[in-house]
Amino acid sequence: MKVAVSRKEHFNAAHRLFNPDWSDEKNDQVFGKCNNPNFHGHNYELIVTLIGEPDSNTGYVFDMKVLSDLIKKHILIQFDHKNLNIDVAHFKSLNPTAENIAIVIWRILRQHIDTQYDLKIKLYETERNFVEYPAH
16 A cells, blocks of 8 residues: 655756757757856756655654655755756756756655655646656
């Protein structure tokens, strides 16, 4: 009997989408205004979901306070009010698309959450645009 529990968090970050191997023209063609050399920002909404069986003693799948603390310590402190291209080491050579941000967040949290739990990341870049990882 598996149950999904989720924690929603929020962070603000700037980024620029571009491929350094491409010309300015090609970057503009592919990434449009997201290729602004002076960067642009988003108010990201992050939903972290853990799937597992409720503990017979507590009834919890996972202690939500512990999950909140993990997200704050390992994600929000690194990402919130940062320029992802410049301030976050994970994106020094990785284009900080919503897809890549979600994968990086998953990889960071996976190191701190027991593999008995399935881990899913949903990241809203705007109210209408979001990504999920893994996508099953």
